[in-house]
Amino acid sequence: METSNPSTETSISPEQGPGEAPRREFLTKVMAVSLGTAVSVGPLVVGSYVALDPLRKKSVGATPFLPVTSLEALPPDGLPHLFRVVSTLTDAWTRYPKIPIGAIYLRRTKENPEKVEAIHPTCPHLGCFVNARGDGTFHCPCHDSDFQTDGSIRNPQSPSPRGLDRLETRIEDGKVLVQFMNFEPGVKEPKPIL
Ligand code: FES
Known part of the structure; x- marks a missing residue:
């Protein structure tokens, strides 16, 4: 007679289907990757913005x-x-x-x-x-x-x-x-x- 594993059953609520746990794990990974990308790329974007600042401004030139x-x-x-x-x-x-x-x-x-x-x-x-x-x-x-x-x-x-x-x-x-x-x-x- 088969017995269910209590530790596995407690991770899935009665309303959740059996595919919910892998789905949640997948979403957690996606969020972690997104956050990591934002943290590493953010300073680069800000740095580029500052570096390109003179290019964004219109230049009248010296005094032609x-x-x-x-x-x-x-x-x-x-x-x-x-x-x-x-x-x-x-x-x-x-x-x-x-x-x-x-x-x-x-x-x-x-x-x-x-x-x-x-x-x-x-x-x-x-x-x-x-x-x-x-x-x-x-x-x-x-x-x-x-x-x-x-x-x-x-x-x-x-x-x-x-x-x-x-x-x-x-x-x-x-x-x-x-x-x-x-x-x-x-x-x-x-x-x-x-
Ligand atoms: S602006 Fe004051 S006198 Fe011309």
């Missing part, structure tokens, strides 16, 4: 000279004219052509038509956009900083700690190129934001 307009399009009237600055940004996978990155006032005179002056339109006080008046001087609408046509401070009561920032220009093949960059507001000396 960017074509802004043609010399012809800039009248030699001695007044500042506002132009948009566009650039091509790239990250590791994508190229973004002609993205607007800022604006610039350009000016040239009859006396020296081959020379172009570039003035940043951001107020060095707290970063508001300055307006060009009809006479070529500049005014900041936020706290009344007042600048000459060449960007220097006109009214000594102006809260701006320095004159408007000037940028380098070049003429190449009839095009005006500007070494465009932004500057920190609120400091006495121009400090590029890189």
Whole structure:
């Protein structure tokens, strides 16, 4: 007469079929393998994310000279004219052509038509956009900083700690190129934001 093994019977409840124990064992193994994989791969994923971080960011590049307009399009009237600055940004996978990155006032005179002056339109006080008046001087609408046509401070009561920032220009093949960059507001000396 056959007798059942009590130790085997206690591992299977009355509702469970006879295949439940191997199934539970199999699931336990799968969970153990999954957990082990997560623990070992996790740091690798985080490390790769940190290592590739610079690639994920769009790069403006160092400070290249960017074509802004043609010399012809800039009248030699001695007044500042506002132009948009566009650039091509790239990250590791994508190229973004002609993205607007800022604006610039350009000016040239009859006396020296081959020379172009570039003035940043951001107020060095707290970063508001300055307006060009009809006479070529500049005014900041936020706290009344007042600048000459060449960007220097006109009214000594102006809260701006320095004159408007000037940028380098070049003429190449009839095009005006500007070494465009932004500057920190609120400091006495121009400090590029890189
Ligand atoms: S931001 Fe221009 S005067 Fe304050």
